[in-house]
Amino acid sequence: MAATHADEGSDPIRAARAALRVERRRTVDEREALRAFRGRVSSVPTEDGNATAAGPAAMDPTRGAGGAIGGAAGSPDGAGGAASPGSGLVAVRDAYRATVMSVPHYETEYDDTYERSVAAEFGPEIAYALTRTDSFHEAYKRSLLSAIETAVQEREAFLDALESEIESVERAGSRLDPVRSEVAAIDDELGDGDAAAAAAGFGALDACRTRIEALVEDCDRIAARRQRVLADHERRLAIGDDIDFATYCYQDLDASYPILAAVGTLGDRLERLRDRIERAMARTR
Structure with missing residues (x-):
């Protein structure tokens, strides 16, 4: 069965949570x-x-x-x-x-x-x-x-980093959920196809586009915060010369940076939705 858009955004986060639970148990x-x-x-x-x-x-x-x-x-x-x-x-x-x-x-x-x-x-x-x-x-x-x-002491330092990473993953997931819900709501409002979207009228479409821009900014902030967390891990914890903290924790996952992957997937959907809105707006002129 094909994955839904929600599944595409949430799967990396669920996988990250599971990987972190395993790593924490092993480190303890x-x-x-x-x-x-x-x-x-x-x-x-x-x-x-x-x-x-x-x-x-x-x-x-x-x-x-x-x-x-x-x-x-x-x-x-x-x-x-x-x-x-x-x-x-x-x-x-x-x-x-x-x-x-x-x-x-x-x-x-x-x-x-x-x-x-x-x-x-x-x-x-x-x-x-x-x-x-x-x-x-x-x-x-x-x-x-x-x-x-x-x-x-090295295990204790690694556990501290894992706890910080777990908190970061949970925070990112909780912030992405409302963005994902808002995207789904806009998608429902537009209906099926460009003609259905154009029927909503220029004003309604422009309002949807404004909402999309706000959601893109939310995703950018989530991604920027994740980058700061990852950089902090690297400053505090040395894993090895050829591997960083995230790659070590998520080496068995499809994405070495699952939160950024989830943000990227949602960002791609926002871009497709914005393109659709702008096509529909062109039809109303």
């Missing part, structure tokens, strides 16, 4: 999993020895937080490296698998090995320390706990 799951992992790591005892096998960079707590569970990493696959059974590194690995790698969407979204996952999440240096050495040294623990805290 990841944040809570990281918090649980942090608690378990805190209770893992450290082991004596020289903590230099992974290189000095691995001991730097300011490096390595990857900001995403899973994803591509520069380290090789592996499930545990040189750690001996019963060591602190094994305890860390088991804790990670039981928390971070056990979020409901892990297999669908990431499906990485342990080593690739910790490399993507915390950086290759910490991943090397956790998977390619033989003891869980105090320096490793400090660096790991710091990286976990950074990852938690």
